[in-house]
Amino acid sequence: MDKLLDLLEDNAQLTASQLATMLDESEDKIKGKINLYKEQGIIKGTSTVIDYNKVEDAGVQAIIEIKVTPKVDTGFDEVAEIVASFDNVESVYLAASATFDLVAFVRGENIQEVSRFVAKQLSTIDSVISTATHFILTEYKKNGISFVDNEDEQRSMIL
C-alpha cells in the first residue's frame, strides 16, 4: 500500500508540505496524489478519534451481530446498505463467520435508545433473521490509537 495512505490514516492533519518532507517528494506531487485518491473514492473522509471513556454523557456503544438471508440478486449488499443508512450505525461490515453475517457498531444516548433501535428498526428489516447485541464497557484502542496510558514514560533516559 502507498506509504502516503499509511501516514494519512494515522494522522489526517499532516499537511502536504509535511508529507512531502517525510516521503522525500515534491509538495505538488503529494497534493496531486491526495486529490486523485479523493476522486477515486479511496480517501473517504476524516474524523477525530475520541476516547469516550473520558467524555461525560458520551452515551453507549454496542457491537451487534446480525444474521440475515441474502437476496438472490444483491446478496448481502442490499440489507447491509439498509443497516448502514440508520443514524445510530457508525460502521457495518460483512463478516466471514459461521454464526452471523453482518456486524454493526452502534452508538446511542443510552441503553434504551440502542435497545429501541434493535427492536424497532433493525429486527424489523425483512431479511434479518436474528441479532445479538454486545454493549461495550471500555475502549482500549481505536483506529490504531491506544487509549492505555503513555508508554513513553516507561522508557528510561538512557544514552
Place this chain on the structure above:
Amino acid sequence: MIDYDKFINNKISSVKPSGIRKYFDIANEMGHVISLSVGEPDFRTPWHIREAGIDSLQRGKTWYTPNRGFSELRREISAYFERRFGVEYDPDSQILVTVGGSEAIDVAIRTIISEGDEVLIPEPSFVCYNPLTALAGGVPVTIETKAKDGFRLTAEELESRITPKSKLLILPFPNNPTGAVMRREHLEEIARVVRKHDLFVLSDEIYAELTYGDTRHVSFASIDGMAERTVVINGFSKAYAMTGWRLGYALAPKEIIEQMTKLHQFAIMSAPTTAQYAAIEALKAGDGDIEYMRNEYNIRRRMIVDGFTRLGLTCFEPEGAFYIFPSIQSTGLSSDEFCSNLIHSQRVAVIPGTAFGDCGEGYIRVSYSYSLEHIMEALERIERFIDAPDAACLNG
C-alpha cells in the same frame, strides 16, 4: 562510622557519574514532560521474535548456554554478517555472544588494554569508552570530530593524536549522538593509518542496520586486511528493537575471542538463554522487520531535520542511527543552559551535547525514536522556546 571510601577502588570512585542524571530527575519531578531523549527504539520487539523466546520458556529451556552462546546462534550470526557485510567469521572460534553490545565493549577493552596503553576515542560519542578505558588502566586520548567533516573521523586528525603508546582505536560509527556514518572511502583512509601505526581497532557497529539513503553501512572488518586487527561489536538491541533482552556479540580473530571468552566466562557465565532463542529467530526471519523499522525512522528523520532547520538550528544531515545533533550556538546559550531552560519552560527533554564529550558543547542530541505525533508536538514546543529562550519557567 565506616569510612566507605577506603573500601572503594579509587578507579571506580574517580569515574564521573553520567551528566544526564540531573535531567532525568527534573523530568520525573515535573511530570508531563515530552522527551526526545531516549537512546532506544520505540518499537516493540517483533512478535515472532518474542514468541520464540516465550516458546523456549514454555518448553522449559532455562539452563545456561555454552559460554560463547548457542552454536546455532553463532552460526546464524556468522551467516548474517556474511550476507549483510561480506565478512566471514568462524562460528566456533571467532564469535562471542555477550550481554548486549556494552559487555562486548567492556570485555574487549579489558582484554586488549594493559596499564598505560593509549586508546584513541573519537568524540562526540557514546559515553562508555572513556571510563572503561580508564578502569582497564588505559589512557583515553580523545579525538574531536567536527561538524565541517560531517562528524567523521579523518585520517589527519587520527594521525595527529598517535603516539608510541597508541594501541587501540575506537570506531563508533554509525555514531551516537551525531548520526554520522563512515563510507568505504573514509574507512580506507583510516585503515591506512591503522596499518602504518600497527593499531588494533574496536569498531562499534551497533547501529549498522540503521543507515538511510543510498549509503548502506560498510563494516570496518570488510576493508582489506582489517578483519585481522578488529573487534567488531554488534547486537540485537537497535536493529530488532530488543534493548531489554540484553544481547550482543563480538566478532574478532580467534586469539582475541579466546582471551575475551575467559573474562566473559568468569564475569557473566553465558548471555541470557531466552534472549538467545529469540535472537536465533530474529536472524532467521527478521530482515523484513529491520526494513520496516528503518523506513519508519527515515520518515521521522526527514521530518525532524526539516523541523530543526526551519527553527534556525542548523544540523548536518545525519545518515545513521536515530539521532540528530543540531547546533544551538545561534541561541547564545550553552548546551546545558539550553536543555535546562527548555525542560523548565516547555517541558521538553533533550540531551546536552556535552554528555558525549566536551567537544559536544554548542550542540544537543535529539532522538527521533518516537511517534510522529510526539515529535511534532515537541517541535512546536521547541519553536515556542526558540522565540523566547531566556523565559524560563513560563509554564512551570
